Amino acid sequence: MSKQHSDKPEIEPFEGPAGGWGSVRSLAEILPREKVPVDTLRQLARQNKPDGFMCVSCAWPKPADHHPAEFCEEGAKATAWELTTLRTTPEFFQELTLSDLRGWKDYDLEQHGRLTHPLRYDADTDKYVACSWDEAFDAIGAAMRPLDPKSVVFYSSGRTSLEASYMYGLMARMFGNQNLPDSSNMCHESTSVGLKAAIGVPVGTTQLKDFEECDCILFFGQNVGSNAPRMLHDLCKARKRGVEIITFNPLKERGLERFTDPQNPIEMTTGGETQISTQYHQVKTGGDIAAMMGIAKFLIEWNDAALAVGDPPVLDRDFIDQHTQDFEAFADAARKAEWSDIVRESGLAQSALEEAARVYAKSKATMIIYGMGLTQHVKGVENVRMVVNLLLLLGNIGKPGAGPTPVRGHSNVQGQRTVGITEKAELVPVEKLKELYGFAPPTEKGLDTVETCRGVIDGSVKAVVALGGNFLRAVPETAAMEAAWPNLDISVQIATKLNRNHLFPGKTSYLLPCLGRIEEDVQESGPQVVSVEDSTSCIHGSRGKAKPASPHLLSEPRIVAEIARRILPANPRIDWDSWVADYGRIRDAIEATYPEIFRDYNARLFTPGGFWKGNKASERIWETESKKAEFLVPSGLSATGFDDARGRFRLMTLRSNDQFNTTIYGYHDRFRGVKGTRDVLFIHPEDMDQAGLSEGQIVALESDAEDGTHRRRDGLIVTPYDIPLGCLGAYYPEANVLMPVEHHAEQSHVPAAKSVPVRIVT
Structure with missing residues (x-):
């Protein structure tokens, strides 16, 4: 076991930039620690490239005109983590009970290495023991078939491919439910709800090319240096051509302050840096609604004053009148908002917000980039709606260089939603599924992450199948969830490495090791490829070529198919084995289900930069109830959902x-x-x-x-x-x-x- 944590931690200010030699040293440190093979460097050269593999880390877009090394520090760590030569074999569990392992740190569990064999939990010894794949699948089927379908949850991680996700969602619906919580429930569901209500699409409207056409970027609640470092190249290029970048974030994150490009020999040699943010406002956590309301208030009152004296308007009234609804209600709320309340709730001076508003007003094309600093609040949906409000004031949706740009986390978390991983029937082509597969898909809402937690705690959820992830560690209410999880009738975990969720087995539990995305996946028709969708709705093919960690691993599509065959009655319209033999047939099924999005899916799979699935709001076609983009009056200025109190x-x-x-x-x-x-x-x-x-x-x-x-x-x-x-x-x-x-x-x-x-x- 390798331990990095120390009894004598070091806490000292870091003075360097994001990127630079710090990134190089970090990469040089992790490669030997993971004991990666020499082939890893060759794999890194294929990362995020056409005909290469898509990074298993974040979902930032993969450019058509790529860098020689199209990976960041975090992406390289993710690749080394997957290609490690460290192994967790069945012998490992002979010496340690799961109770013993609960005392290990998260890092130490995963650092022990890749899982190599399917495992069954033995309650008598409190250990995992090796089993055959057929034994596991047969037992899973026997345990799940008698259960009320509504009591079973099918969770999936955002790393899962489009192909496996489509199969997984179809399996759940054919089993009889839409209990399909996923990573989006924990991060950007506020985006999906907020943008859908405001502009008719649940995703951002921008693409990489918009970074080349904007002249202002407002940045809210996202730590680019740690969570999406490849974006720094786009931000850096924007700054070098004079784009104003105005950041609102509680902490001063180094990636939003200054950046040294590791791929720029001159900067690396001279220590050159690019200043990223031209203004940096440390808003209180939960204070973003107030900050955005302050900017809107200033713009609206400035516009009022200009019109009163016959000056040109500050706002884009032509756009507002033609394309929006409820502007006057929002404008009236902004006028009535008191600066003293805005300053108190945002933690920012009135002058700072006015300075940001003046720069925004001069812009011809503005993007608003945001992350979970906006979405993970009680008023997270209102945060997203306020982003839209700001953009609508100046007509910054549906034109080059402008629009909302949510930064997704996991590499395919947005794509899963596209192909049916959702608890909401209205997001799925129910009639098309009925036509294609001859069954009546459920139409009632399924369980999301919060509702799954409630169900595990109160006992109404009897089974959880997890396609990747570390659900028990990622969700809230840790103590109650860990206490309740062993009451599940069955827990199935499909994974590449050991994590804390695996240490809390249900009454029947199986740990099923799968291939990673970077590894070669050979099926009956030969080597297979998969696909993912990035944050800007572009879809990319991914081809793994690394040697698998163990000959006993199965691919995610194969595991899903084997479970489906055990828990579902035979259906002459679905040949699960045929799909597994050739993933191109899964993509044909996806295209048949979503023909507008996935036209010529297989033919376009390796389009450099991906192929774009389209976005109606980017064309100023608003698929909302009003058929217009909708302003929202927020319910208050704080997003926290609780009152401040002494000592709180x-x-x-x-x-x-x-x-x-x-x-x-x-x-x-x-x-x-x-x-x-x-x-x-x-x-x-x-x-x-x-x-x-x-x-x-x-x-x-x-x-x-x-x-x-x-x-x-x-x-x-x-x-x-x-x-x-x-x-x-x-x-x-x-x-x-x-x-x-x-x-x-x-x-x-x-x-x-x-x-x-x-x-x-x-």
Whole structure:
């Protein structure tokens, strides 16, 4: 077992830029640690390239005109993590019980290596034991067939390919439910709900080419340096041609401050840097509605004053009159908003918001880029609607260089939704499925992530099949979920590495190891390819060529097909074996189901830069109820969903630049200067003083939710940091223990992990 965490952590400010030699050193560190084969460097050269493989990390677009090395520090870590030569064999479990393993850190579990054999949980010994694939599939079928279909959940990770996702969603519906929670439920469902209501599409409207045509970017709640570093190339090029980038984020993230391009020999030699943000506003966590309302208020009142004296309008009234609804209601709310309230809720000065508004007003084409800093709040959907409000004021949707740009996390989390991984019947072509496969798909809403958690805790969910991911670690209410999970009749985990979810087996449990996306997948017709959709709705083929970690691994489509054959009655219209023999036939089925999106799917699969699935809002065709883009009056200025109180802090959960979602690559959060630990509490020095705390002191956090449940996170190191007053930061997923399952975004049910009410306990 390899351990990176230390009893003597180092916490020192980091002064360097994003990228640069720090990225190179980070890559040089992880490759030997994973004991990767020499072939890994050859695989990295294929990453995010036409006819190569699509990164298993983030969903940032893959350009047609690619760099020599089209991968970032995080993407290289993800590739090394998958291609590691470390192995977790059945022999590993002979010495350790699952109770023993629950004392291991997340990093140590996954760092032990790739799973090599299918495993069955043996309750008598509290260990996993090797079994055959047929034994596993037959037992899964026997356990699931008698269950009420409504009590079974089919979860999927956002790394799953379009092909496997389509099969998985079809299997669930044929089984009798739409209980299909996925990674989107935990991150960008607020986008799917908010954008769909406002402009008629559930996704952003921009493409990579819009970075070349915009002259202003507003940036909200996303840490590009850690979560989508390849975007820094696009931001850097935009800055070099004079684009204004105005950032609103509680923390000063290094990637949004300055960047040294590792692929630029001159910058690497001279230490040259590009300043990314031209304005940087440290908004309070949960204060983005107030900040955006301040900008809108200034623009609307400026427009009122201009019209009163006969000057040209500030707003795009032609666009507003022709393409929008409810402008006057929103404008009236903005006029009535008090600056004192806006300043208090946003944590920003009126002058700062006016400065941002003046730059925005001069722009001819503005993109608004945002991440989970907007979506993971109780008012997360309203945050997204406020993004749309700002864009509509100046006609910044449906023209080159303009529009909303949500930054998705997992590499295919958006694509899964496109091919049917959703709990909502209205997002699925029900009649087409009925026509193609001769069954009546369920039309009632299925369970999302929050509803699945409720069902696991109250016992109404009897079975969970997980196609990848680390569900139990990613969701809120950690203690209650871990206590309830063993009550499941059956738990099936399809995975590449051991993670914490696997340590809490149901009464019957199987751990099924699958091929990774980078590995060669050979089926009856020969080597196969899969596909994914990026954040800008472009679809890419992905061809794995690395040697599989074990000869005993099966592909995700094969595993799904084998489970489907055991739990479903025979259907003459579906030949699961034929689909597995040739994934091109799965793509034919996807095209038949979604002909407008996937026209000539197989022929276009390896189009450089991907093929775009289209977007009606980008054409100013609004598929909303009103057939226009709709303004929304927010219900208030705070997105937190709770009132401030004496001693109560707003906790935001954070990722380090040594992790991707729940996967921990190491213990070095370089940009925040933290090494050797993740047990850190970031706090403003003035809040430290007021609370009587000292740097390095060990404290706990307790949930301050008013629901009577005790939740606590111990052992946190007090660390002074440049964070807004009244706000705290701690690492995800460890801080999830503090989050109630009912603390989620209204309408979208996204866990509200960016503003959790807590108190500090000494």
